[in-house]
Amino acid sequence: MGDHKQVHALRQAMVSTGLLDLLVRSTDQQIEEYARKTNVKPEWVKQRLRAGRKVSVDLCGFPGEVRGQPWGIIVVDSKASVIDSSKVDGFYKQFAKILGKLLERA
Numbered sequence: 001m002g003d004h005k006q007v008h009a010l011r012q013a014m015v016s017t018g019l020l021d022l023l024v025r026s027t028d029q030q031i032e033e034y035a036r037k038t039n040v041k042p043e044w045v046k047q048r049l050r051a052g053r054k055v056s057v058d059l060c061g062f063p064g065e066v067r068g069q070p071w072g073i074i075v076v077d078s079k080a081s082v083i084d085s086s087k088v089d090g091f092y093k094q095f096a097k098i099l100g101k102l103l104e105r106a
Contacts, residue, residue: 022045022055057079
């Protein structure tokens with residue numbers, strides 16, 4: 001998920017669901033669309049596919065903060081369409097403080 005700067009800036013979870021299920025024989029147009037929707041470079045997508053790796057169909061990024069400062073992004077991805085975007089923000093808001101405390105100890 002190439003949206004890490006946006007996730008930190010907004011300080012909320014970001015979700016991309018229903019992405020194309022790409023294969024090594026996918027067209028350049030399909031790869032470009034996937035790259036645009038996920039903010040990654042098309043060449044990165046092509047390299048993954050050539051290496052026999054699948055790309056995610058659902059993605060969710062959560063900002064991790066320690067003492068109010070950005071720590072990093074935690075990405076949850078799935079090869080199947082299983083992330084319920086209507087529940088993500090509530091989950092993040094509920095567990096953000098606990099997550100921050102755990103990250104302090106890491």
